[in-house]
Amino acid sequence: MSSSPRAARRPAPSPWTTCSPPAQTATALPNGTYTLTAWIQSSGGQSVAHLFVRNFGGTEKDASVSTAIGTWTQVTIAGIAVSNGTAVFGVETTASANQWVDMDDFTLVQN
Numbered sequence: 001m002s003s004s005p006r007a008a009r010r011p012a013p014s015p016w017t018t019c020s021p022p023a024q025t026a027t028a029l030p031n032g033t034y035t036l037t038a039w040i041q042s043s044g045g046q047s048v049a050h051l052f053v054r055n056f057g058g059t060e061k062d063a064s065v066s067t068a069i070g071t072w073t074q075v076t077i078a079g080i081a082v083s084n085g086t087a088v089f090g091v092e093t094t095a096s097a098n099q100w101v102d103m104d105d106f107t108l109v110q111n
Contacts, residue, residue, distance in 0.1 A: 037074055063076070
C-alpha cells in the first residue's frame with residue numbers, strides 16, 4: 001500500500017501540533033507481519049516528531065524524526081503484527097515556529 005500526498009510540509013509561524021498528512025487507515029489487511037516505510041526530512045528540534053503505526057491489534061510503534069534530517073532518508077518501522085485487519089499510520093508533530101517535517105511515499109508492505 002502506498003499513500004500520498006507527496007512531500008507534505010507543515011511549517012508554521014507559531015507553535016503547533018498536527019498529524020500530517022492526516023493519518024491513513026489501511027483496511028482489509030490479511031493478518032500477518034508488515035513493514036511501514038516513509039521518506040522523511042526534518043528541521044529537528046521538535047518536542048515531538050515521529051512516524052507511527054497504531055490500531056493494528058498490538059502496541060503502537062513509532063520512529064522518532066525529531067532530530068535534523070537534512071536529506072531525504074527512508075525511515076522504517078518493522079515487525080508490525082497486524083491481527084485485526086487494519087492499521088493506522090502517519091507522522092505526528094508538536095513543533096515551534098519554523099520547525100518542519102517533510103514526508104513522502106508512505107508504504108505498508110506485508111513481509
